[in-house]
Structure formats: C-alpha cells, structure tokens
Amino acid sequence: MKNEDRLKLALLDAQQGRYAQAEAGFREIIALRPDHTEAKFGLATVLATGGRLNEAIPLLREVVSARPNHLQALTNLGNALLQQRAYRDAEQAFRAALKLKPDFFPAIFGLGCALQFGGEFAEAERWYRRALTLQPKDPGLWMNLGATCRQQRKQREAIESFKTVVSVKPDFQPGWSALGQTLLEANQPRDAEEAFHRAAQLAPHAAEPHIGIADALLNQQRIDEALEQYLRAIALDPDSQNAHTKTESLLLRVAHTPTAEPAVACLSNDRIYERPAHSLAEAHALLDAYIYPFPEALERTKMLLQQFDPEQIYPGEWWATQLSRLGALPEAHQKIFRGISSAIYSWSPPSREALQAVATFAADTLLHSIGAGTGYWEWLLARHFGTRYRAGDLILRHRFVEMAIEDYGTATVGEDETLFLAWIPRGVEAVLNLFEQMRAGQKLVLIGEGPDAQGKARICATEKVFRYIETRFEPAGTVRLGYFSYIHDDVRLYRRR
DSSP states (O other): OOOHHHHHHHHHHHHOHHHHHHHHHHOOOOHHHOOOHHHHHHHHHHHTTTTTTHHHHHHHHHHHHHHHTTTHHHHEEEEEHHHHHTTTHHHHHHHHEEEEEEHHHHHHHHHEEEEEHHHHHHEEEHHHHHHHHHHHTOOOOOHHHHHHHHHHHHHHHHHHHHHHHHHHHHOOOHHHHHHHHHHHHTTTTHHHHHHHHHHHHHOTOHHHHHHHHHHHHHHHHOOHHHHHHHHHHHHHHHTTTHHHHHHHHHHHHOOTTTHHHHHHHHHOOOOOOOOSSGGGHHHHHHHTTOOOOOOHHHHHHHHHHHHHHSOOOBHHHHHHHHHHHTTOOGGTTHHHHHHIIIIIIOSOOOOOOOHHHHHHHHHSSSSEEETTOHHHHHHHHHHHOOOOEEESSSSSSSSSOOOEETTTTTTTTTTEEEEEEEEEEETTTTTTTHHHHOTTTTTEEEEEEOTTTTTTOOOSSSSSHHHHHHHHHHEEEEEEESSSOHHHHHHHHEEEE
C-alpha cells in the first residue's frame, strides 16, 4: 500500500473517532518515511485530542519547522501550549499563524486567550474585539471579553459584555453568574440578585449561584435570607470552601449582643499576650458574640475550648476527633470553632506532626515568617522545638510573638533563612518578590490550600504563584491539616531548584 493510501485511511479513522487505529496508521507512515509532515501533523492532532500534549507539542514543532507556513499546525501548536499554560510560547505560535492569515478567527481568539491568561489584559481585549468583528454572536467570545474587562476594573464594559452573552444565549448559566458577580462588584446588588436567581434556575444543583444570591442579599443587609442561601449552597456542595468561608464570616455578627463589640475590637489591638493561656478568655468572649441557629453547637464548642490549652500541642488525631464531635456538616457546626481559631490563633490548628515536620525541615536555619498574622505557629515552634524565627506582617494586631512591619513586596530573605509563608491571601502575587531572592537549595515552608487538579488557585495566592513554585522549587514533603470536613489545608516543604 502506498503512503498516500495509508494517509487517507488514517485520516478517515481520525475523522470517525477511531483514534487508536489512526495513531497506528500515522506511526506506520512515519516509520517508513520519517520526514512525512502530514503524517506527523495527523499524529499530533490525534495525540492532542487524547490529551497527550507532551507528545503532541514536539511533533507540531517539527511540522512548523519543516513547513513554517502550515497555518493549522501553528494554530494547533498554540492551542496545545495554551492548555499547558505556556502562554508566551502560545502567543508566538498564534502570531506566526496570523502573519500567514490575518483574519483567521481561531488564531485571533487563541491569541486573545494567551494574552489574557498571561496577564496582558488590555492587549487581550483588543484582540477579542477584533475577533468579534468576525463572529459577533459568539457567546464564548463575549464571555472572555467580559472577563478581560472585569480584570481591568472596567465594570461598565464587563456588564455590557455579560449582558450580551445572556441575550445571545439566555440558557447559559455561567453568563448569568458572571453578570451577577460583576453587578455586585459595581454595587448593584438588586440587579445582581436577579441575575444569580436566573443562574440558579438554570443550574438547580449548583452551589455557586446560591452563594451569589447570598452575597447580593448580604449587600442589601438581608442577613437572615443570606444565611439561608449560604446554608443551601453547603447542602448542595458540602465541599464548597467558598460557601463555608462566607458562612463563617456571616455567622460572626457583632450587632446583636452588647459584649460583642469589645470582644472583636480587642483583637485588632497591637499587643502581645503575656501568656498564650490568656487568649482563652477572648476565645470565650468571641463565642458569646456568635448568633447561630443551632444553640447546641455553641455548647459543644464551649466544651472543646474547655479542653484546649493553647500552650500545648496536640496530634492531628486529637483535632480530628474533637472537631468531628461538633455536629453534622450541613448544620455547619464546625464553623464556630473555625471562626474563633482563625481570629485568635490560626486558620487551621497546628498539629504536633505538622510542627515537628517544620522544625525538622528548618533545622538550624532561621525561620523567617512573613505575613505571620498572630504568630501562634511561630510561638509553638520556638517553645516546643527550639526553632529560631523572626516574624513580620504588614498590620500588627494581637499576637503571640514580637514582629516587625513587613510586606511581601518589599521584604528581604536572607541566605541563611527558611522562608515561612502561611495562608497567602487569595489574589496576592507579591510573594514572587520573596521567591526570586532565594538561592538554589534554600528552603520554603508553605501552609494553606494549594491549587486544584487543573492548577487553579482556590482560596490562597494565584495560579501564577503556584506555577512559579511548581517550576522553580523541588517538593520535599507534605503534612495534611485536613481536620475540617470542607478544608484541604496542608504544610508543604520545598527546596529552591
């Protein structure tokens, strides 16, 4: 059989979804003729379709090297690199395709995506608008334009883009959710509430629209209705960190008890506890400040606080057992202790195993904690393991240790220090300043919730921060802090490559 006939059969197999046969056919051609460009392109397409991007990308590079004017190969290469989050390389591939055909929509759209995901929002907006001259009723394109405008704080343009999405495709739930969120950011909570209700109607089993409804209600001071929506979101998705975190914030309301204001206000005072045990009085005062629809949860939390000594350390099993007694997750009993713990001590309780791992990893180096919060972990490390540390934060409040005023963007990291970062706030990228100062072999301790399986940030930092860590640091160990049913915190240890 001639190679031309083999190619036709392989292409037919690919078109009809018989990818294993197509792959075998393309590989047979390449084995007979290693420079067969179309067979390489066909094989790369099949591999990319199956998600095997690491195999497809080198083949596509070979194709465009042999045939620089291969428009589809350049575009497919850009799309594959985009999926690999190699945004600069993807941008180059799309620009090369557009030199061949300036009005080629897939390359224009792809270039907009590469620029947007790479943080070049204004340039991405320009290319999305150019793409709209070719396909003015593409809802996905309008969604991307809206997101890019929103990222530039251009709320009016973003709202108009999302309104166009839902006018073109009224049954598109993500469009209604995006519209609701942008209206909320533009201080239009009633319109946002309506948009989120439309999203909830289209996706009745999804939690996020109900979180949006609750956010809009909360902005209108309709607190009881907001709590109902947050709890409904938890019932739909018990693992939703967003719903749980917002419910915690709402549950801690200070307007309904006369003792609540001083209990909360004192936590903002710049002071150091003479003894950590003194913090328990404030924990109990904070507990009294809660309004909560399940009174038995308050009593269970009080019992836990009576057993807890903040100067001691407890194994992870102890925390898991104690917190499991607080009640059923849909009733959100765990939230009360989580709120108290995060306000006075730390976002997740430190286990003996986690503290031991940090102390052993830091060894004789100085643990430099930036964004240290209350400094509770640092105090326990010094008390129980003799760990040397220095701590800092941008705003000093009630705390357990001495601290300096430090900011992620301007702080310096010494050569003999282990960098200690706990719960980097969502959306914050200034920590990259710290990473870039570190030398090969230098240690990093990171506490919090990492990215999801797709590399997307959840409640800590940003995708860019996690990509930097993935490419520039070598993992050296992990200790889970999964005591709460809906939280996936852990302690991760790294060495700079």
